[in-house]
Amino acid sequence: MPGEFPMVRPRRLRATERLRSIVRETRLHPASLVLPLFVVPGRGQAQEVASMPGVRRWSVDRVSEEAARAYEAGVRSVILFGIPETKDASGTEAWRDEGVVQQALERLRADLPDLTLITDVCLCEYTDHGHCGVLSGEEVENDPTLELLAREAVSHARAGADIVAPSDMMDGRVGAIRRALDEAGHERVPILSYAVKYASGFYGPFRDAAESTPSFGDRKSYQMDPANGREALRELEQDLAEGADLVMVKPALPNLDVLARVREACHVPVAAYQVSGEYAMIKAAAERGWIEEERVVDETLTAIHRAGAGLILTYFAESAARRAAWGSLAARSVDPEVS
Numbered sequence: 001m002p003g004e005f006p007m008v009r010p011r012r013l014r015a016t017e018r019l020r021s022i023v024r025e026t027r028l029h030p031a032s033l034v035l036p037l038f039v040v041p042g043r044g045q046a047q048e049v050a051s052m053p054g055v056r057r058w059s060v061d062r063v064s065e066e067a068a069r070a071y072e073a074g075v076r077s078v079i080l081f082g083i084p085e086t087k088d089a090s091g092t093e094a095w096r097d098e099g100v101v102q103q104a105l106e107r108l109r110a111d112l113p114d115l116t117l118i119t120d121v122c123l124c125e126y127t128d129h130g131h132c133g134v135l136s137g138e139e140v141e142n143d144p145t146l147e148l149l150a151r152e153a154v155s156h157a158r159a160g161a162d163i164v165a166p167s168d169m170m171d172g173r174v175g176a177i178r179r180a181l182d183e184a185g186h187e188r189v190p191i192l193s194y195a196v197k198y199a200s201g202f203y204g205p206f207r208d209a210a211e212s213t214p215s216f217g218d219r220k221s222y223q224m225d226p227a228n229g230r231e232a233l234r235e236l237e238q239d240l241a242e243g244a245d246l247v248m249v250k251p252a253l254p255n256l257d258v259l260a261r262v263r264e265a266c267h268v269p270v271a272a273y274q275v276s277g278e279y280a281m282i283k284a285a286a287e288r289g290w291i292e293e294e295r296v297v298d299e300t301l302t303a304i305h306r307a308g309a310g311l312i313l314t315y316f317a318e319s320a321a322r323r324a325a326w327g328s329l330a331a332r333s334v335d336p337e338v339s
């Protein structure tokens with residue numbers, strides 16, 4: 001009977017790398033990888049982040065060093081996060097035209113003109129309470145926050161951001177930012193919406209790096225419940241209706257099912273964020289010799305890509321890009337042995 005063993009042998013196409021390489025469905029490309037960069041005040045800074053070995057926080061005068069290494073590896077875009085000198089209740093440093101992110105944009109544009117500059121638009125790095133919006137008592141207020149996020153996005157666009165990426169999860173922020181950008185003459189700046197962002201334990205190391213751990217409570221009243229998949233589609237619809245040009249799912253690996261659904265449900269580019277805790281987990285296990293770092297990184301990024309992400313934000317961008325570029329040249333993949 002056709003369709004049965006021994007006529008059917010899926011292993012035939014797996015026998016050699018020669019064959020595997022021509023039937024491979026998913027390939028990483030360096031240009032699909034986006035490198036997150038943390039920018040701190042001061043000069044000459046390259047501060048290590050304890051919970052993210054290999055990741056540093058750069059001052060404006062040095063941030064191009066790291067970006068240039070990634071660019072040279074084939075990475076074509078970075079996303080910037082700012083840690084300001086001073087924080088206050090409403091996060092005013094976020095929209096100061098001489099703020100760290102704004103200065104870093106100018107520096108990177110001058111040093112690496114072909115690099116695409118994305119900025120994270122949120123207040124949690126800039127507020128003294130660490131929440132992503134303004135407070136009334138212990139409530140994170142939605143509507144008054146929109147105006148502040150819009151100011152921040154416009155300030156980033158003015159400083160040269162190619163794409164702005166709101167990550168706050170307030171309702172209506174994509175529309176508010178779109179209107180403000182258009183009014184300020186930035187109608188050509190796209191919005192990458194963190195449309196589906198879960199309230200996740202995987203952001204822990206990022207909050208060390210960005211000094212943005214909430215001083216009380218958690219983010220569950222604005223970020224999504226990890227138990228919900230259909231709600232992701234509702235967030236998606238809303239952000240698309242408000243003018244999102246690209247959408248993101250985050251964290252990536254725990255939400256591949258949601259990523260695949262988002263990919264099916266819309267016709268804009270889809271991104272996924274392999275977040276700080278995903279990075280730290282791989283680093284920690286590899287440090288102990290329990291897993292092979294490069295192999296696991298490539299496997300996770302390939303799975304995220306296969307599930308539907310055209311763009312992947314990852315702290316591994318530079319090293320993964322080097323391997324992806326090399327792999328696509330096929331220099332190493334001619335191994336005739338059965339393995």
Ligand code: PBG
Nearest residue numbers: 122124167202203206275276277
């Ligand atoms: C800001 C923001 C966060 C991340 C990206 N933008 C932290 C958070 O929501 O607490 C997390 C990224 C990471 O963990 O790598 N709101």
